[in-house]
Amino acid sequence: MQMYKKLPLPKKLKKAIIWFGNQRFLVGVIGVIVNEHNKVLLLKHTYRTRPWGMPGGWLNAEEPQQGIIREIFEETKLIVKINKIIKTEYADNPASINIYFGGYISDGKFSKSEEISDYGFFGVNDFPEDLPYDQRTFLTEYLEQYKADS
Numbered sequence: 001m002q003m004y005k006k007l008p009l010p011k012k013l014k015k016a017i018i019w020f021g022n023q024r025f026l027v028g029v030i031g032v033i034v035n036e037h038n039k040v041l042l043l044k045h046t047y048r049t050r051p052w053g054m055p056g057g058w059l060n061a062e063e064p065q066q067g068i069i070r071e072i073f074e075e076t077k078l079i080v081k082i083n084k085i086i087k088t089e090y091a092d093n094p095a096s097i098n099i100y101f102g103g104y105i106s107d108g109k110f111s112k113s114e115e116i117s118d119y120g121f122f123g124v125n126d127f128p129e130d131l132p133y134d135q136r137t138f139l140t141e142y143l144e145q146y147k148a149d150s
Helices: 002-006 011-021 064-076 133-149
Strands: 026-033 040-045 056-058 078-092 095-108 116-122
Touching: 026 040, 026 064, 026 078, 040 133, 056 064, 064 078, 064 095, 064 116
Parallel strands: 026 095
Antiparallel strands: 026 056, 040 116, 078 095
């Protein structure tokens, strides 16, 4: 920090040097959007080898809750309301923190995008076969608890 103060450089350039010189990680947002039938929203992604999965993405310079709302809208044109944070987790590939948000669809009509070709609501007994194992496990536990709390 002492070196930073003594450098005879403009403040913007000093900030850029600090930005590029420090480690960073991403913040991911993931939606657990449940309907009135205790089924969860899954999206069919166009760019994944296992296409079905939970909606989500990376934050821009925004509040995390606004980030998941934006991601789901950009990818599907569905408008969601978020009512809770479910969990946070560290992921190491890429280095990131994921924030899981619970909510529901409040408006909108599904529309395909470059990233999403289809959507559906699925229960524990009818998840798509190619849903990644970690998501299947998490959603099974979550929906069982969600059902018990309802």
